[in-house]
Amino acid sequence: MDIVFIERLKIDTIIGIYEWERMVRQTVTLDLEMAFDNTAPAATDKIEDALNYKAVSKRLIEFVEASDFGLVETLAERCAQIVREEFGVAWLRLRLRKPGAVRGAKAVGVQIERGTRPA
Numbered sequence: 059m060d061i062v063f064i065e066r067l068k069i070d071t072i073i074g075i076y077e078w079e080r081m082v083r084q085t086v087t088l089d090l091e092m093a094f095d096n097t098a099p100a101a102t103d104k105i106e107d108a109l110n111y112k113a114v115s116k117r118l119i120e121f122v123e124a125s126d127f128g129l130v131e132t133l134a135e136r137c138a139q140i141v142r143e144e145f146g147v148a149w150l151r152l153r154l155r156k157p158g159a160v161r162g163a164k165a166v167g168v169q170i171e172r173g174t175r176p177a
């Protein structure tokens with residue numbers, strides 16, 4: 059199985075369950091591993107045949123910047139849904155970090171896997 063990945067995509071958004079968190083934008087980061095058969099783009103050298111990581115990144119930035127969820131779980135789930143449905147990704151692993159949310163921790167967050175992992 060091939061993977062196309064995006065590492066530490068930084069996005070500012072409204073996220074959090076506390077009152078103060080509804081009033082300031084905080085940074086989250088996204089790591090994505092997306093299953094994709096890269097044999098076609100490798101053979102044609104055409105971006106149309108590839109899973110375009112720039113296009114995925116732009117779409118997620120647009121979505122996350124406009125969102126205002128309470129839980130990181132909800133935001134992660136919605137991002138995974140967009141990638142799977144709009145970019146035809148059969149399986150993905152997504153890690154959403156919220157740096158600085160807990161004193162003493164470098165980051166907190168969630169990691170989810172969705173879809174069926176190809177052989």
Ligand SMILES: Nc1nc2c(c(=O)[nH]1)N=C([C@H](O)[C@@H](O)CO)CN2
Pocket residue numbers: 073074075076079128129130131156159160
């Ligand atoms: N499992 C979760 N726990 C917590 C979340 C969350 O989104 N998922 N959020 C918070 C607060 O918003 C926190 O990030 C502020 O410090 C607490 N626990």
